[in-house]
Amino acid sequence: RTYRVVSDLQKTDQTGNYNYYVIEKFQYDNPIVVRVENKYKLEENANYEFTFKGGVDELKTDYSMEEIFNQFRIINIQKTDKEGLEQRQDNIKNN
DSSP, rough: EEEEEEEEEEEEOTTEEEEEEEEEOTTTTEEEEEETTTTSSSTTEEEEEEEOOOOOOOTOOOOOHHHHHHHHHEEEEEEEEEGGGSSSSOOOOOO
């Protein structure tokens, strides 16, 4: 899924392994704070494609941004120049 980094909070967790960012999804006016491994250096006002892994509830039709970041593990983040309707918003499915 594609998200835009609104702000780098320049804050790490207690272990020093994670950084915090405010992100938003295209056409959703509900940004959230997420924790991302510090091996990924995200820039403000840039779009990134996040790839997740985890178990999916077959009865659930959609996940909120909070649920995605809390229930699934980020396995890759890539910067993208896709904007607007070009952005990827793939359904969450079992991996």
